[in-house]
Amino acid sequence: MPKVDTVDKLFMNELKDLYSAEKQITRALPKMAKAATTEELRQAFETHLEETRGHIERLDRVFEILGAKASAKTCQGMKGLIEEGAEMIEEAEEGEVRDAGLISAAQRVEHYEMAAYGTVRTIAQQMGQQEVADLLQQTLDEEGKTDKLLTKIAMRVNKEAQRKAA
Template identity: 50%
Template sequence: MEAKTTLKKEPAKKNAAKDLKDLFEDSLKDIYWAEKALVKALPSMQKNATDEKLKTAIEKHITETQMHVERLEECFNSLGKKAQAKKCDAMQGLLDEGKSIMEETEPGAIRDVGIIAAAQKVEHYEISTYGTLAAYAKVLKEEVCLKNLLATLDEEKKCDGTLTKLADTTLNSKARS
């Protein structure tokens, strides 16, 4: 016999978003926290990587991520808001998983492919977030934000492609042994 599940509507919090602009600003706070957390986490991934091309790709993305933080600050400024971070539970989970992967793999090719897997999960989260935020910015006619969000989205997609290429061309085969 199947157990009945009772579905209920979640009540909105007192400070819940009331319109798209509120949701947009709240989501900017979320990704701002995520990018700042990533700036702190990427050096550990780079230090634990052994493949030189992977280390270089992570180094490049550290610089890009710092630029992503600056672009988000420019978005807040264009909205007349102070840049504010709100803990992003999704990014925290992805970063925790990345740390676990490093702890659960031996240094070398196997850890390198684990780092790539963890990094690509982060990239995919960021790609979906920046795509959504760009769609909101377009509807809200927030041109400065739209320009910045699309620039970051493009960099996130390129980083994902670089990681895929690294995994496919050498590292996955090395890790097989």
């Protein structure tokens, strides 16, 4: 594998990592939706799945603008986060406690994505790639909205989980 010795190469490397992350998420979200007990959480995962497909389409467009083939480099960070989410499904008892765990896992994914998209957006801006930066910002904004929605759902789910445990 060639060395990442320029910002351009770093940028492409990060985009390929994000492409892999988004593809992994599209495989994980249906499992999370199926494991969710509360309808509101299930719906949030299903909605985010559709948004994630849009994120992939935006990344396809980014690669196209840059004159590069859309390709993925396995995102090990996302792979680990998704494995933790899968463990949560296996380990937690069905109900609000599992939902709270799923929200926790999903928010870790969102925060990872927000960090990655923020980084590549900034690099794109610094490279003078404003159209690319705008596309990446759109995805960053959606990830932030999803994170806020998950927090809102968690406030109810966590309270209900605690009430049932008492």
